[in-house]
Amino acid sequence: MNKNSIKLLQNWLNNYETIILHRHVRPDPDALGSQLAFKTLLKKMYPNKKVLAAGEMVDNLAFIGAMDDIEDADYENALVVVLDTANGPRIDDQRYSMGDKIVKIDHHPPVDQYGDINIVETQSSSTSEMIAELIIDFGYGQDYLNNDIAKCLYIGIVGDTGRFLFNNTSVRTMEIAGLLREYDFDHTAMINQMQQRSLKSIHFQGYVLQNFNYEDHVGSIFITLETLAQFDISANDASLFVNSMSDVEGIQAWVFAVDEGDQIRARIRSKRVSINELAARYNGGGHPMASGATVYSEQELNQLIAELKSIVN
Incomplete structure (x- = not known):
C-alpha cells in the first residue's frame, strides 16, 4: 500500500474528532467485517472520539455486529471512511458525501476514485485483509489487535475467499488468517453461523x-x-x-x-x-x-x- 496515503490517513485519523465508517449496500461478511473491525480499532486507539458505523444491517450477518443511528449533524466536520466499495452509487447511505474529507479503502479494481484519499489494493483477498495490513503498517500490532477485531477481520477474509477456496487466497492471506486465529474466538461456530440458512x-x-x-x-x-x-x-x-x-x-x-x-x-x-x-x-x-x-x-x-x-x- 502507498506509504504516503497511509501516513496522510493516519494524520487525518489523529485530527478529526468524528469518524464515520461506510460500506456498500447489501453487505457481505467482508464489508461488515472490515467496517466493524476498523470501528473497534479506532475506538481503542481514540477512546474520546466519536466513531460511527453507517448502513443497513442484514439479518443473517447481524452476529458480526451492529450499526449506529447517525444524525445529519454528525457529518459536520467529520472524516468519512468508505470500505469495500468500488463506486459511489453503491455506498450504503449516500450522506457519506456530507463529510469534510472522504477516504476510500477497497480491494476491487478501481472504478470510481471518489475519495480524497484512495487506498486500493487489488492484490488483497479482501478489505479485511487490507485492514489487517493497515494495523501492521501503523505499527500498532499486538498493542491494538484484540479478540473482537480479529474475529471481524477473520470472518471478512473467510467470506471473500470462499473459506480459502477461491484463487484470491494468497500466501499472505493465509499468514494473516493464521495471525488472527491466535486470538480467542470460536471460528467454527462463527463460520457455521455465517453459513446457516432457514428451512425455507x-x-x-x-x-x-x-x-x-x-x-x-x-x-x-x-x-x-x-x-x-x-x-x-x-x-x-x-x-x-x-x-x-x-x-x-x-x-x-x-x-x-x-x-x-x-x-x-x-x-x-x-x-x-x-x-x-x-x-x-x-x-x-x-x-x-x-x-x-x-x-x-x-x-x-x-x-x-x-x-x-x-x-x-
Whole structure:
C-alpha cells in the first residue's frame, strides 16, 4: 500500500474528532467485517472520539455486529471512511458525501476514485485483509489487535475467499488468517453461523438446483418476484445461493439474477474468464471472477447471458 496515503490517513485519523465508517449496500461478511473491525480499532486507539458505523444491517450477518443511528449533524466536520466499495452509487447511505474529507479503502479494481484519499489494493483477498495490513503498517500490532477485531477481520477474509477456496487466497492471506486465529474466538461456530440458512431458504436452494439453465459451459437462473413470494424469501437472502450451480461439471461461468422490482440484480461468477468488464457494460463491476450488474428487463438479462456465453466460448 502507498506509504504516503497511509501516513496522510493516519494524520487525518489523529485530527478529526468524528469518524464515520461506510460500506456498500447489501453487505457481505467482508464489508461488515472490515467496517466493524476498523470501528473497534479506532475506538481503542481514540477512546474520546466519536466513531460511527453507517448502513443497513442484514439479518443473517447481524452476529458480526451492529450499526449506529447517525444524525445529519454528525457529518459536520467529520472524516468519512468508505470500505469495500468500488463506486459511489453503491455506498450504503449516500450522506457519506456530507463529510469534510472522504477516504476510500477497497480491494476491487478501481472504478470510481471518489475519495480524497484512495487506498486500493487489488492484490488483497479482501478489505479485511487490507485492514489487517493497515494495523501492521501503523505499527500498532499486538498493542491494538484484540479478540473482537480479529474475529471481524477473520470472518471478512473467510467470506471473500470462499473459506480459502477461491484463487484470491494468497500466501499472505493465509499468514494473516493464521495471525488472527491466535486470538480467542470460536471460528467454527462463527463460520457455521455465517453459513446457516432457514428451512425455507434450503427449499429455495432446491428450486435453484432444479431450475437453472446450462448451455455452452454457462449456467443461469432468473428468480422472479413470484418465485420470491412462493418461497417467502427476500431478494437479498435469495442472492446467498449465487454459487449453488458452481460444482456442475464443465461449468465456466454463471449468472444468478434476481428481480428486485425496479431492477434485476445479476450476480456474475467465473472460473476462468474475466467478467468485470462485461459487468461494467451493464451498470456494474467488481472483480475479474466475481462481479455484479444491473439490468432493467428480462430481454436485457438474456442479452447479458448471451454475451457471457460469447466470452466463455
